Amino acid sequence: MNEKTINEQYAYIRSLLEEKRLKEALMQLESLLWQCPDWDLRNRMEQLQTSYKYMLEYMRQGANDPERWNVYRKLVADTWEIADRSRLLMLDNASSRYYHEVRRTPRSEDLSAYTLKKLLHMLESFNDDLAVSGLLSDEKMDDVLKRHEDTLKFMFLQTWTNSSWTPEEEEDAQSMLISELLPVNDLCLFISAVTLSLMECFDLRKVMWLLDAYRHPDVNASQRALVGVIFIFHIYRNRLSLYPDLIKRVEFMDEISSFQEDVARIYHQMLLCQETEKIDKKMREEIIPEMLKNVSSMRNMRFGFEENEEENDDKNPDWADAFEQSGLGDKLREMNELQLEGADVYMSTFAALKSYPFFREVQNWFYPFSKQQSDVIKQLKQEGNEKNTLLDLILQSGFFSNSDKYSLFFTIRQLPKAQQDMMLSQLGEQQVAELSEKSNAETMKKFNERPGTVSNQYLHDLYRFFKLSVRRHEFRDIFKEKLDLHHIPALNNVLYNEYILFPIADFYLKKERWNEAIEVYEEMETIGALKGRGAEYYQKLGYALQKNKKYAEAIDAYLKADTLKPDNIWNNRHLAICYRLNRNYQAALSYYKKVEEATPESTNVIFHIGSCLAELGQYEEAANYFFKLDFIESNCIKAWRGIGWCSFISRKYEQAMKYYEKIIGQKPLAIDYMNAGHVAWAMGDIQKAAALYGKSITANGNRERFLEMFRKDEEALLKQGIQEEDIPLMLDLL
Template identity: 45%
Template sequence: MDNNFLSAEYIELQHTAIKKLILDQRLNEAISLLAPLVETIAQAELQYKLDEIRFSYTSMLQYMQKGVEDPERHSLYMKLLAETLEINDRMKISQLANYKYNSYYRLKASYLNSHNNKNLEIIKTELETWCIDSNLDIKDNSFESDQIRKRHEDILAEMFTYIYLNTHWDKTDKLAADSFLKTSNVAGNDLCLMVSAVTMSLLVCFDSLKMKWLLDAYLHTSTNVNQRALVGIAFNIHLYEERMHLYPEIRAQVNILNEMPEFGKELNRMHIQWLFCQETEKIDKKMREEIIPEMIKNATQNLDLPLDETDDDNEDKNPDWNNNKKQSDFEDMMREVGELQQEGADVYMSSFSQLKRYPFFEVLSNWFYPFDKQHSMVVNVLQEGTDPKNIVNLILDSTIFCDSDKYSLCFTLQHVPESQRQQMLSQLTEQQLNDFTDDMQILSAKKGDTQPNIVCRQYLHSLYRFFKLHQSRKEFPTIFDGRINIHRYHTLRDVLYKEEYLLPLANYYFSKEHFDKAAEVYSEIIGLAKGKADLFEKLGFCFQKQKEYDKAIEAYLKADMIHSDNVWTMRHLATCYRITKNYSNALSYYKKVESVLTENPNVTYYIGVCLAELKKYDEAINYFFKLDFMGSASIKSWRAIAWCSLANDKLEQAVIYYEKVLTVEPNYKDYLNAGHAYLCTKKIDQALSQYNKAYSTINSKERFIELFYQDKELLLKNGIHENDIPLLIDLL
């Protein structure tokens, strides 16, 4: 097939097929498929590299055939596999270059046409020069200062584009990139952007030199830089784990970082923050459909209205008394938002999702640039509020919003007159203002050394907006979707596969009710160390929530062995045994619970249920009478007494209690069973009346007949002739 007419889908499938061959260690086949493709794109470098791989592999096979021992053979083979993978990746990029439907390839074509001959060394020199000059020249909001800012932003855009589009660093690029990490003359925000550019470039095409650079960047002294590097490391190991075993030097670098106690701790925390981002859609939905409408509703209820004051008002009831429940609901919602925020949840996605259409966000690199009050598109918005105690500055200096949302907020305020802006900001609640003020005090106390967990969280929130809201979002990897199990990856297993890190992960899943994932991690923890009672309890609860009752029982029994006679465990064991119809064991555990919770209505009820299922009706009725005496769940106890009486040949008692049930909230089963009670006491008309009500409630003749015949043995036992049953049904 002519390469000019290959569809993008075909190119992707072809790339995937060759990648699979390489990862399956079928190198000869992969090279045979790649060779003609490389010839069609006429790239001498790739052609030369592939020929070199083929020659090395052929030579290696020949030496092996001759019986030559080579201790480096396996290492060489891994290296050849890795290099072939990289050629396959670059081949795909080259083949897709003509497809301008994709923003990456449009940007690449535009960049190539600009004849920009800059490299990282030149860009670094320009940024260092700007950093020195800016300290001298940017004094105000003058035209000259604005031009200096814009020149700086142009250099940053060039840097981002150069790195993002460069799929394969050579040694010169790597050395230049390393020098960025060593200089003190490149602004911290600029270096942050570089880390993001490297991360994004890797997400397009794997490059081992860029991956090594990110691992080096984690060692940078700036929290903002090293936390961005940490995210980039995790994202790309997640995306490329299947090939990481081919790069022992990357694994070695990870192992060196693992010698630092904070690396594993921070990576695990970042992992959980990343997982938390997956809750954003759920939170966003709740904010849009419940919390924000309630906030609007609450605001309108508290409007100050002009009222005539008369003496008669003194006798009126306080109208707020009628709103106590509504106020309570609203306060509960706001408390929930506050708790989510404390946990690090992204509660502002719904508020800012529509505010990413400003010209600022049309420049790709701007999505990743840390918030900067000196940005040319921001500085004019803030010029009217230079006082650090100004509410706008308080908000922008706080850690409440991520960088992306701070930019959105500025551009939104730009279109609001100053008077309205102050009025709008004055409506912030006292609690919100306190949060902003507290935030500033914390930052001041730390002398600018921002906490890693906050930096990482804010960066993830900004990235989430990019991957979910950017106009070309469908072209990027779905990095926030699907299973994220970096603790299981071979590359990070030595770092994260430890009880101290797995436990917070399992507890996170548990708290968010992802019981399937929580069960997996709790099981892994138990496999690593002796299981504690609470671990088995939580594991059992996870299985119970998934309706895997046998597994739940197994876990609860182990918890009971470690911590015997725990009421919570015994109660859950009883429940699982009852649900699996093992009423004898269920009864045994309910009786143990009863010895502690002597007057608990639910325990009393379920002991009666188990006894009834075991056909110990006299004992069961005693428990149901006890329940009735407690005054709890009257209809529940009446229904149970009635059924046990019917099953135990106490027909008049059954009638009495079914008549009680029928006066409250009867269901179709109550009508049916009441009919049975009347039938067995020879009250045919009353029986037919109740059967008709059951029939009407069920609204299906077939279903009614099915349910009726389920009680056939009960009716026969109480003297109803089998031949009369179809006649009774025809009387309905």
């Protein structure tokens, strides 16, 4: 069997289990296992079949078994696990993915002896070994660093490709959590390896271990573990209910006061990560080109040919105006707000800096930036551990993710020392002094150790791995998926409340993700959470529905808001818009009139009142509104267009032609030429009408579009006295 066939058969078994069709799933699994080399799995499957057969027989006989559901749940869980294992074993022989390449590569006897316990002892001795080697020679230190990184790689690959822990391995993993000598960065890498392993294959022991790791006193380890838990819960949401002990365990996590806050924050940060492509596009297409454009335009705003020192500081106040007028100010403020919110604004900057050999190794994407990484420590030694180096400033930053820090480090390292010094000098002495000042350094340290900073950086690292790694196509990219974490059974009690979901809904609304916003607002309405929240949330629901072109539903939401907060101008205006777009012009008119009372000079409202009146056949009154609009707003083509049509229908042909000619002299559309042709025809000027119709055909691009427009106006032409028999003749004139 090839990789595609194996995955398809597994997917079918999984779908049967999700639908609780256990008997069929077992039959399909039996078929799959005929191709699997592991006879232990086959024996386990046969035992499951026998157990289920007896269970069904007892049920047929009417036996009352209070444990029936628990037994059934266990049978489903075990069947799923056997399917997982058999799939992996078969893919080991069929897949070219690196994961399976590592699994099928035989290990020597020496390497097989390296259990997790032995690896832990080796990692625990690293700091002492490094300190001693540093006193001896650079060569010794290099050996220690290489051995450490080789050990980390082996530990990562072994953990990642181990589909299920034995009780002994679980115990060894627990030892890593309680070790006081294990460097926390090494523990963080192990946590990532466990997470990636779970993404390949579910293992209850590993999930429980991640929940234990969340209790670790180091914030880097605990937040990384919680991100892993949330990822795994998202992936296996449909089978979590099969493990009641796991559900209970999550419920007990409420004992940790920060648990709910941490989960809610990571939920929000994951949603923010999904906005990265939009931000990246905005940076590339708007911000950076605008900055480059403004550099040259602002440079030309100085006067004089030579500048003395005094003139150098004589900044032109017009620059600020130019900066704001360009729109760049707003864009940069938006980027700044996004960064403060935790959005990933550096993706476009660092995407091109992930081609260094360092990033070819999977584990390096997950190792925290460290001064003890071999390349970094060598560079620091070359610089003599000087303070205030550019590298130190990078290390202090809480805005860059770990992999971005490595990218920046490798990029800077390639520069000559003189250029590095120049980059540092461009920061300015004051900025360097501020960063170096003890109080600011402490503030930076506290910022870096905040749970929110740590989880956000780690999510950015994961995002880069799934988007930029050379092996990205071999991994499931969670950031492409719908992240409705509040629907995950294990997180229901944590996330399914209005205080968490309302900000999520507002986030979707702000980011113009209308479907998701609607879904969450409607869920809140279903559980009655909107009632005590006032009109604002019904307005938001209505707005999302309106943007999604669900006008009737939007009207219902706006009407509920109107009940709670009558005669709100914004609400009335949007009711008017939705009624108009839903072609209920009478209702739209009534709400536009209410808005007009509050904002009598609003050109938009005046225009739409005129439009609604025209649609209702009240052309004289409609024309008055269009005249008012023309008076308020000079050269208002849409007012002229309204006056022209109303005048035509009212048989005021000279007036109609006057306004259509004004439009044609400005920026005419195809419909303007056609309507002017109607007027000319009604006035008896066949030649002019034909010429105008011809221009409409040209503006339309083809005759068919023109005919489609023309057919809609035939009734209006007949009412103006045009003979029905003349219409095909006129069309043949064109």
